[in-house]
C-alpha cells in the first residue's frame with residue numbers, strides 16, 4: 001500500500017503542477033484581454049482544484065504510512081535534520097495552506113460580480129498556492 005500511494009502521490013504531482021500553471025496562465029490572459037469569464041473557464045479552474053484536493057487526500061494518507069512522514073516526528077530528532085523536517089513537517093503544512101488558498105481562489109471567483117474579479121481571484125490565489133507548493137517539494141527525493 002505504501003509504495004502504491006507513494007507512486008500515485010509522486011505521479012499526480014506533475015499533473016497538479018501543470019494544471020496550476022495552465023490555469024494561472026489562462027486566467028491571466030483572460031483578465032488582461034478583458035473578455036467575459038465563461039462556464040468553460042470555471043471548469044478549467046475546477047480541474048486544478050480537484051487535482052490538488054486528490055493530492056491532498058493522498059498526501060494525508062501517505063503521511064501516516066510513510067517512514068518519512070509522521071513516524072519521523074515520533075522518533076524525535078527530526079527538527080534538527082533539514083530533510084526529515086521537510087517531509088515530516090514543512091511539506092505537509094505548507095501544502096495544506098497552499099490548497100486552502102487555491103480553494104479560496106476558486107470559491108471567491110464563483111461569488112465575484114465581474115469577470116475581471118473572477119479571473120483575478122483564481123490567478124492570484126492559485127499563483128500564491130503554486131509558489132508555496134514549489135517552495136517545499138522534496139526535489140531530491142522526487143527527481144533525484
Ligand code: HEM
Nearest residue numbers: 010013055056059060062063066069087092095096141142
Ligand atoms: C499539491 C500538493 C502536493 C504536492 C504537489 C506534493 C508533491 C510531493 C512530491 C513531488 C513528493 C516526493 C515524492 C517522491 O519521493 O517521489 C512528495 C512526498 C510526500 N508528500 Fe506530498 N505533495 C503535496 C501535498 C502533500 C500533503 C498535503 C501531504 C500531507 C499532509 C503530503 C505528504 C507527503 C509525504 C509524507 C511525502 C513523503 C513520501 C515518501 O517518500 O514516503 N504531501 N509530495
